[in-house]
Amino acid sequence: MPGNNDDEPILDRLIHEPGRLAILTVLSSVKDADFVFLQRATRLTKGNLSSHLTKLEEAGLVTIEKRFVNRKPNTNVTLTAIGKERIAHHWDQLERLRNFSEKSLRELPELQE
């Protein structure tokens, strides 16, 4: 991965893991979502989703509220302001990385000549 100077993309390891990236991307498009919806949208198993959410909460990227809805326990998840900033930045970096790769591929034939 290019990362020799400040202009080059540096990926956030905590967010880059596919499960956590999926969770944060879903949450970035809503006000809040519960555990069941996140499981449906990301296709993660209960155990995986739970473990990822714990890591994201510890990092301050999401807040988790346990509550009762219709007398049934419900876990509601919201992206924090830092979480919003970090996921937006991460997708920007991925976009830059993709552009960088495409540019490098375009320049490849010229280098070979």
Place this chain on the structure above:
Amino acid sequence: MERKSLESAAVIYSYMRGLLSIPAGILLVLAGLSNLQWGPLRHVWVFVGAMVLAGAAYLLITRYYSANYGRVTPSTTAQVRAVVVTLVDAAVVVGGVRLDWTSDLPVSGTATAFALIMLFAYAVKVRLRAHHVIICGSLLVAGLVPIWGRVGADAKINVGLILAGIATIATGIFDHGALRRTFGPAGDLDHGNSDAGE
């Protein structure tokens, strides 16, 4: 990883809970039949009873979706967009019904208005799928075919309502199928891709 499909998951979920369209569609059909004084529906209380049942069915279906597919609060932008679309839809339906009531055109303003609002709502909120185009397109064609002259405003509006109701029910059934394909069948929660995590 598909960023767009993850970002649109909540919007798709909010607007493709097709089973919710079934009580609404049944009410449209019953409203049309009631206005036409058809069978037992000529009594107002029968329609009022149907409204109560439809309301109860709506609540039960909402609970079914919440239990099996979860709860999500759309973003403020999505909520504002939904309100704007609803206001535009209401204005178009009122315009279509008024057109049928005040003029003697050979088209059904009511059926046409419902077809247009359904196409507009799906195009703006989610994206038009094949079944939207086929069902709402058929309703639009039915409304615009010049066979509605000399049937009277009453029949034009109420048959329009019945056709709109049938289209709403049909769209809802296909929307629910699309939702199941996107999020998986109900009650099948722990068969996700466990490799997606750690």
